[in-house]
Structures are given as structure tokens and as C-alpha cells.
Amino acid sequence: MRWRFLHAADLHLDSPLRGLDRHEGAPVEPLRSATRRALIALVDLAIEREVQALLIAGDLYDGDWDDFRTGLFFHQQMNRLASRDIRVFIVRGNHDAESRITRQLPPMAHVHVFESRRGGTVDLPDSGVAIHGRSFSKPAVTEDLLPGYPPPVPGRFNIGLLHTSLTGNPDHDPYAPTTEARLIATGYDYWALGHIHQRQVVRESSPCIVYPGNLQGRHARETGPKGCELVEIEHGRIVRHEPVVLDVLRWHRLALDLGGIDDLEALARRIDPAFEALLAGETGPGCAVGVDAGAASRLHCVRVVLCGRSRLHGAEAAQPGLLEAAVRAQALQQAGRLWIEQVRVELASPLDRGALAARDDALGEVLREVDRLLADPQALRTWAEAALGAGANLPAELADLRPERLDEASWRALLRDAEAMVLAQLGRDLTT
Ligand SMILES: [Mn+2]
Known part of the structure; x- marks a missing residue:
């Protein structure tokens, strides 16, 4: 007898996606509704594949x-499953x-939420399946929950x-920590x-242990395809388990090396094929994709990182914001399928800094002064406070930028930015 189920986790339904709407041209509504639309896709899949159960x-x-x-909203979606006799375990x-x-809200007859006080079992003798689970009673469960799980049926x-x-x-807080060996020892399948x-x-296998990942990425650090696991059992054995991609909106980190790219035209020629490849689904290694139903309608949200040694480094220093605008301009050509969440400029100057620092002129003097400050945090702080004035009176929303709040790394980054601007101005006619 065949028995199919979907295994999903971490839906984070109506997750607020804080802060995204302040980004330039952010598609606020698609971002806000993403977790809901992914749940609809999950229920669609359950119905389409005629599964017997959905596990969350x-x-x-x-x-x-x-x-x-x-x-x-959750009840509405679960009721679509009730009419198909698909049970839900949470x-x-x-x-x-x-x-x-x-x-x-009142409980739903076909939706079972496991209790937290002890492990519970739902036995489905007609299907030859038993499902065990235990909920979190409080957010920070630091003990292993496994000892409370019932023995296999x-x-x-x-x-x-x-x-x-x-x-x-x-990368994750230690919630209900346990080990693979203990999971194996339970005798579950x-x-x-x-x-x-x-x-x-x-x-x-023996047992198969799976994290399906979240159903829908929620921010720029949750990149790549997201979805659930489709598992098929026959005669008490797994005959197939595979990821099904269900995300309606996908996050990417796109690093572009601009070595040898010296003007905006070349930049556009570098960006366009990278965007095309990304939209074609070539998201790089490590992206396990099984079935993907929503590829054509998916919105792609991209964090672009520009790196390498390029003369554009100087152009950006002279006109801060130039490269971000250039990247956004190219993205606009993709007819709403692609939104640039952020552009990070991590370019290095193509100029030979060592040779410049040795020069006996104003430029050489500036670079040597930068080197002195980078080597001495105390000197850097003293210099910065003298230059900017300690405790500059900034408005509340910029409080994090007050000199006394900046850490050493921020000061260094500021100093490098300043150097880039000076190089862009004084070093305009220099070549590598
Ligand atoms: Mn969690």
C-alpha cells in the first residue's frame, strides 16, 4: 500500500520582514505576502499529489x-485539505x-497539534503508519525532548x-538539542x-532524517530554493523522498568580480548575463532542486556584491551611489522579475598603493598618514575626534553613527572610504 506525505517546517507565517520596505523600490506587497503564498503552494501540492498527510x-x-x-488564514488553507481527507500533524x-x-481558534478535527507535556502518538492502523511528536511549551527549550517520545509502534x-x-x-540557538545517534536509537523510520x-x-536511511528547510526564504541571508520534502512509502519502506521547491520569492547573493571592468558599459555587459543566469535558475552549486512548479512567476531578490580591482572604484568614490544606481538600472530591464535588495561595493583600487605611498608629494603623504592611523587605533580615534568633534550632535535616528559609538572596524572602513575619495580625486591621471 502506498502512503505519501509532505514534510514542511519553519513556515514563519506572516513573518513581518522588518526593514525591507525602506529599501529603494521594494516590492512591499510581494514581500509581505510571500509566506502566505508559499503556504497556498504547499496546500496546492498536497492536493495535486494526493498525499495522505501534511507534517509541519x-x-x-x-x-x-x-x-x-x-x-x-491558516484555517482557511487547512480546510482545503479537510475536503480531500488529508490530515495534518503539527x-x-x-x-x-x-x-x-x-x-x-477552535481546533480542527483533521489537524492534530502534539502537546508539550509529553510525547504523543497518533496511530493510523489502516495506513500502517504511526506519527509521534512533542511541542515546545516555551521558546527556549534547552533540554533534549527525545526521552519523552513513545516507543515505535x-x-x-x-x-x-x-x-x-x-x-x-x-548558526542556530541550541533548541531541544539532541544527536543523530539518539534519533537512530528510537527505532523510528x-x-x-x-x-x-x-x-x-x-x-x-534507517532512519531517514531530514530538515526540509524553510518553506519561503525571509531575507537576503536565506538564499536559494526553498520548499518541502515529498515522501512516499510502500510496504513500510521509503521508496522515494525528494525536495519540492515552493518558494514564491527567492533570495540571492550575487558576487561579481569587476577585475578588468573599467567603465559603466563594461559593467552592464558583466551584469546582464549574470542576471540572465540567475533568472534561468543557475543559482550555483549546493542548490538541491527537485520539482519546481513556480519558476516562471517567481520574483528574485538579489544582494549584489561588487568586488575585485577596478577603476570603477575611483568613479564610485568620486560619485558615491553610482554603482548601485548602475546595477539597479540593469535590473530594471528584467521586467519586474528581479529586485535589487542591496548593492555592496567592496572594490579595491587598481592603483599600486605601495608605489603611490612612496611618492614625495601630497598623495604620498596622505597615504602614509592613512597607514599610520590604520596601524594605531588610539591615534585613529584621536584624529577622528579632532576632525569630527567628539559627541557630534546627530539626530536620534542616526545615533549609531555618533563617533563615540563607532567601533574600531567602522573607523577603519571610514578611513578607507576617505582614502578612496582622495585617490579618486588626486589619482585621476595615474595609471596602474
Ligand atoms: Mn525554530
Whole structure:
């Protein structure tokens, strides 16, 4: 007998995407509605593939609902599954722990939310499947939840739902930490994990342990395809499991080396094919893609990093904002399929700085002074305070830029920017 299920996690429904709307030309509505549209795509997929169950391994919600609309939207989507006899199994994670979600709606008959006090089991004898899970009671669960999980039901395909960081993932807080060895020791057949937003097959079989990643990337650091796992069981064994891409909006980091690119025309010729490749789905290695239904309509949000040694370094110093505008201008040609979230300029001057610093003129003197300040943090601070005035009276929204609040790295970055401007002006006629 065939039994299919979808394993999703970390939907962060109605996640607020803070701060994005202040970016130039941000597609505010597509950004705001992304997590909802990804959930619609997930339900569409469940219906299309005629799965028997949808599993959600925590962080369905991003936090307490602002109002009841978030919960009602979820109910609306789950009711589409009820009419197809698709059951839903949920554990709560750190973001939607019991203590965090204060608003409630009546339970739905076909949606099972595992409790937090102890591990629970839903046995489906007709399907030959048993599903186990345990929710987070509070956001910071620092103990291993596994000891509270029931033993596997004999003769069933046993699935465990757990929101966990496992152990030793430095990018994530240690929530409900446990180890692969302990997951194996439970004797379950499939571990449906959540919490890590990047898809990861922790173990291929006996048991199969999977993080599907989040359903929809939420900011520029959550790059690449996002979706859920489609798993198919036959006679108590996994015959197939694969990622299905469901994101409606995709984040990218595009690093462009501008070595040898010396003017805006060459820059455009460098950018265009990179954008084309990105839109064609060639997002680089490490992007596991199974099935992708929404490729044609997807909006791509890109953080562009310009690096390498280029004469454009001087042009940018002379006219700050030039390169960002140039990148945005090229993106506009992609007819709304591509939005530039940010342009980071990390270019280096093509000039031979060492030779320039040795010169017996004003330019050489400036560079030597920069070197002296870079080598001596105290001297740098004294100089900066003298130049800018300590405690400059900035408005509240710029408080972070007050000289006394800037750290050493910020001072160095400012000094390098200043040097770039001087080089752009004084070094205009110099060649490499
Ligand atoms: Mn989480």
C-alpha cells in the first residue's frame, strides 16, 4: 500500500520582514505576502499529489499573531485539505511555542497539534503508519525532548516530528538539542525535523532524517530554493523522498568580480548575463532542486556584491551611489522579475598603493598618514575626534553613527572610504 506525505517546517507565517520596505523600490506587497503564498503552494501540492498527510515540524508561526487574521488564514488553507481527507500533524517550535501564542481558534478535527507535556502518538492502523511528536511549551527549550517520545509502534512505519537544532550548529540557538545517534536509537523510520532553514538530509536511511528547510526564504541571508520534502512509502519502506521547491520569492547573493571592468558599459555587459543566469535558475552549486512548479512567476531578490580591482572604484568614490544606481538600472530591464535588495561595493583600487605611498608629494603623504592611523587605533580615534568633534550632535535616528559609538572596524572602513575619495580625486591621471 502506498502512503505519501509532505514534510514542511519553519513556515514563519506572516513573518513581518522588518526593514525591507525602506529599501529603494521594494516590492512591499510581494514581500509581505510571500509566506502566505508559499503556504497556498504547499496546500496546492498536497492536493495535486494526493498525499495522505501534511507534517509541519515547528515554527508554523513566526510568533504571537498580530490579530486573528493569521490564524484564520491558516484555517482557511487547512480546510482545503479537510475536503480531500488529508490530515495534518503539527509540533510547535521555539517561535510558536505554547507560551508564545496567546490567541486561539477552535481546533480542527483533521489537524492534530502534539502537546508539550509529553510525547504523543497518533496511530493510523489502516495506513500502517504511526506519527509521534512533542511541542515546545516555551521558546527556549534547552533540554533534549527525545526521552519523552513513545516507543515505535510495532508493525508500523514510525515517523517522529521534532523541532531541534540537533547539536553543534553554530548558526542556530541550541533548541531541544539532541544527536543523530539518539534519533537512530528510537527505532523510528523517518525523522521529520524542523528549525534549520537550510534543507539538509542528515541521514539517508534507517532512519531517514531530514530538515526540509524553510518553506519561503525571509531575507537576503536565506538564499536559494526553498520548499518541502515529498515522501512516499510502500510496504513500510521509503521508496522515494525528494525536495519540492515552493518558494514564491527567492533570495540571492550575487558576487561579481569587476577585475578588468573599467567603465559603466563594461559593467552592464558583466551584469546582464549574470542576471540572465540567475533568472534561468543557475543559482550555483549546493542548490538541491527537485520539482519546481513556480519558476516562471517567481520574483528574485538579489544582494549584489561588487568586488575585485577596478577603476570603477575611483568613479564610485568620486560619485558615491553610482554603482548601485548602475546595477539597479540593469535590473530594471528584467521586467519586474528581479529586485535589487542591496548593492555592496567592496572594490579595491587598481592603483599600486605601495608605489603611490612612496611618492614625495601630497598623495604620498596622505597615504602614509592613512597607514599610520590604520596601524594605531588610539591615534585613529584621536584624529577622528579632532576632525569630527567628539559627541557630534546627530539626530536620534542616526545615533549609531555618533563617533563615540563607532567601533574600531567602522573607523577603519571610514578611513578607507576617505582614502578612496582622495585617490579618486588626486589619482585621476595615474595609471596602474
Ligand atoms: Mn525554530
